[in-house]
Amino acid sequence: MHNCFANCSNKIWIFWKHGxxxxxHSSEEQMTTCRILWKGHYFFRSIVYPKSTTLGREDLWMxxxxxxxxxxxxxxxxxxxxxxxSAEEKLGGKPHKLSKSIPFMKCxxxxxxxxxxxxxxxxTCVMSEKSKVLSGRG
Numbered sequence: 323m324h325n326c327f328a329n330c331s332n333k334i335w336i337f338w339k340h341g342x343x344x345x346x347h348s349s350e351e352q353m354t355t356c357r358i359l360w361k362g363h364y365f366f367r368s369i370v371y372p373k374s375t376t377l378g379r380e381d382l383w384m385x386x387x388x389x390x391x392x393x394x395x396x397x398x399x400x401x402x403x404x405x406x407x408s409a410e411e412k413l414g415g416k417p418h419k420l421s422k423s424i425p426f427m428k429c430x431x432x433x434x435x436x437x438x439x440x441x442x443x444x445x446t447c448v449m450s451e452k453s454k455v456l457s458g459r460g
Contacts, residue, residue, distance in 0.1 A: 329354045333371045334401075348389070352382040355389065366393055370401035376422060379404065383429040390433035399435060407437060 327336045329349045336354060338344045343359035347366060355368040368389070372379045390397070405426035409418040430437070 327354065331371075334369050336369060350382075350385055352379070353385060357395075363395075365396040365398065368397065368399045368401075370399060370403060372402075372404045374404050376425065380425065383425055386429055387432050390435075397433075397435070399433075 325338050325340055325342075325344075327346050327349070328334070329351070331351045334349075334354045336346075336356060338356075344356050347355045347357040349355070352372045353368050353370045355366055358365055358367055368386075370382060372382045386399070403426060406412055406418065406423060407427060407430075408423075409420075412418045429435075
């Protein structure tokens, strides 16, 4: 199948329209980067799917910092970072500890990336005692 790619962990899948000039620039366990030609200009798009632990994400932050030093084109990074920038991004479960966000915040700063926000539902997952059972299908 053309116009598609799955990374080595098979957790990041990328599909693009026929005719779009898109090539896989690099791929790691937690991040895959495409080089895309759009309206005569190249940019990079990285899709991330980090590990769920703070320690597990350190490799991603290091890889992002290294990548940022090698490019001169615009760069957009999308995906589920498994990290948040503020307590307002979390609902339910244990209270957020700012110390858990610092490595993510530092990575964004070091890479000169900014959070452009989002549209749609504010929360995709709410962890609480009541949310342990999601469906009563039988």
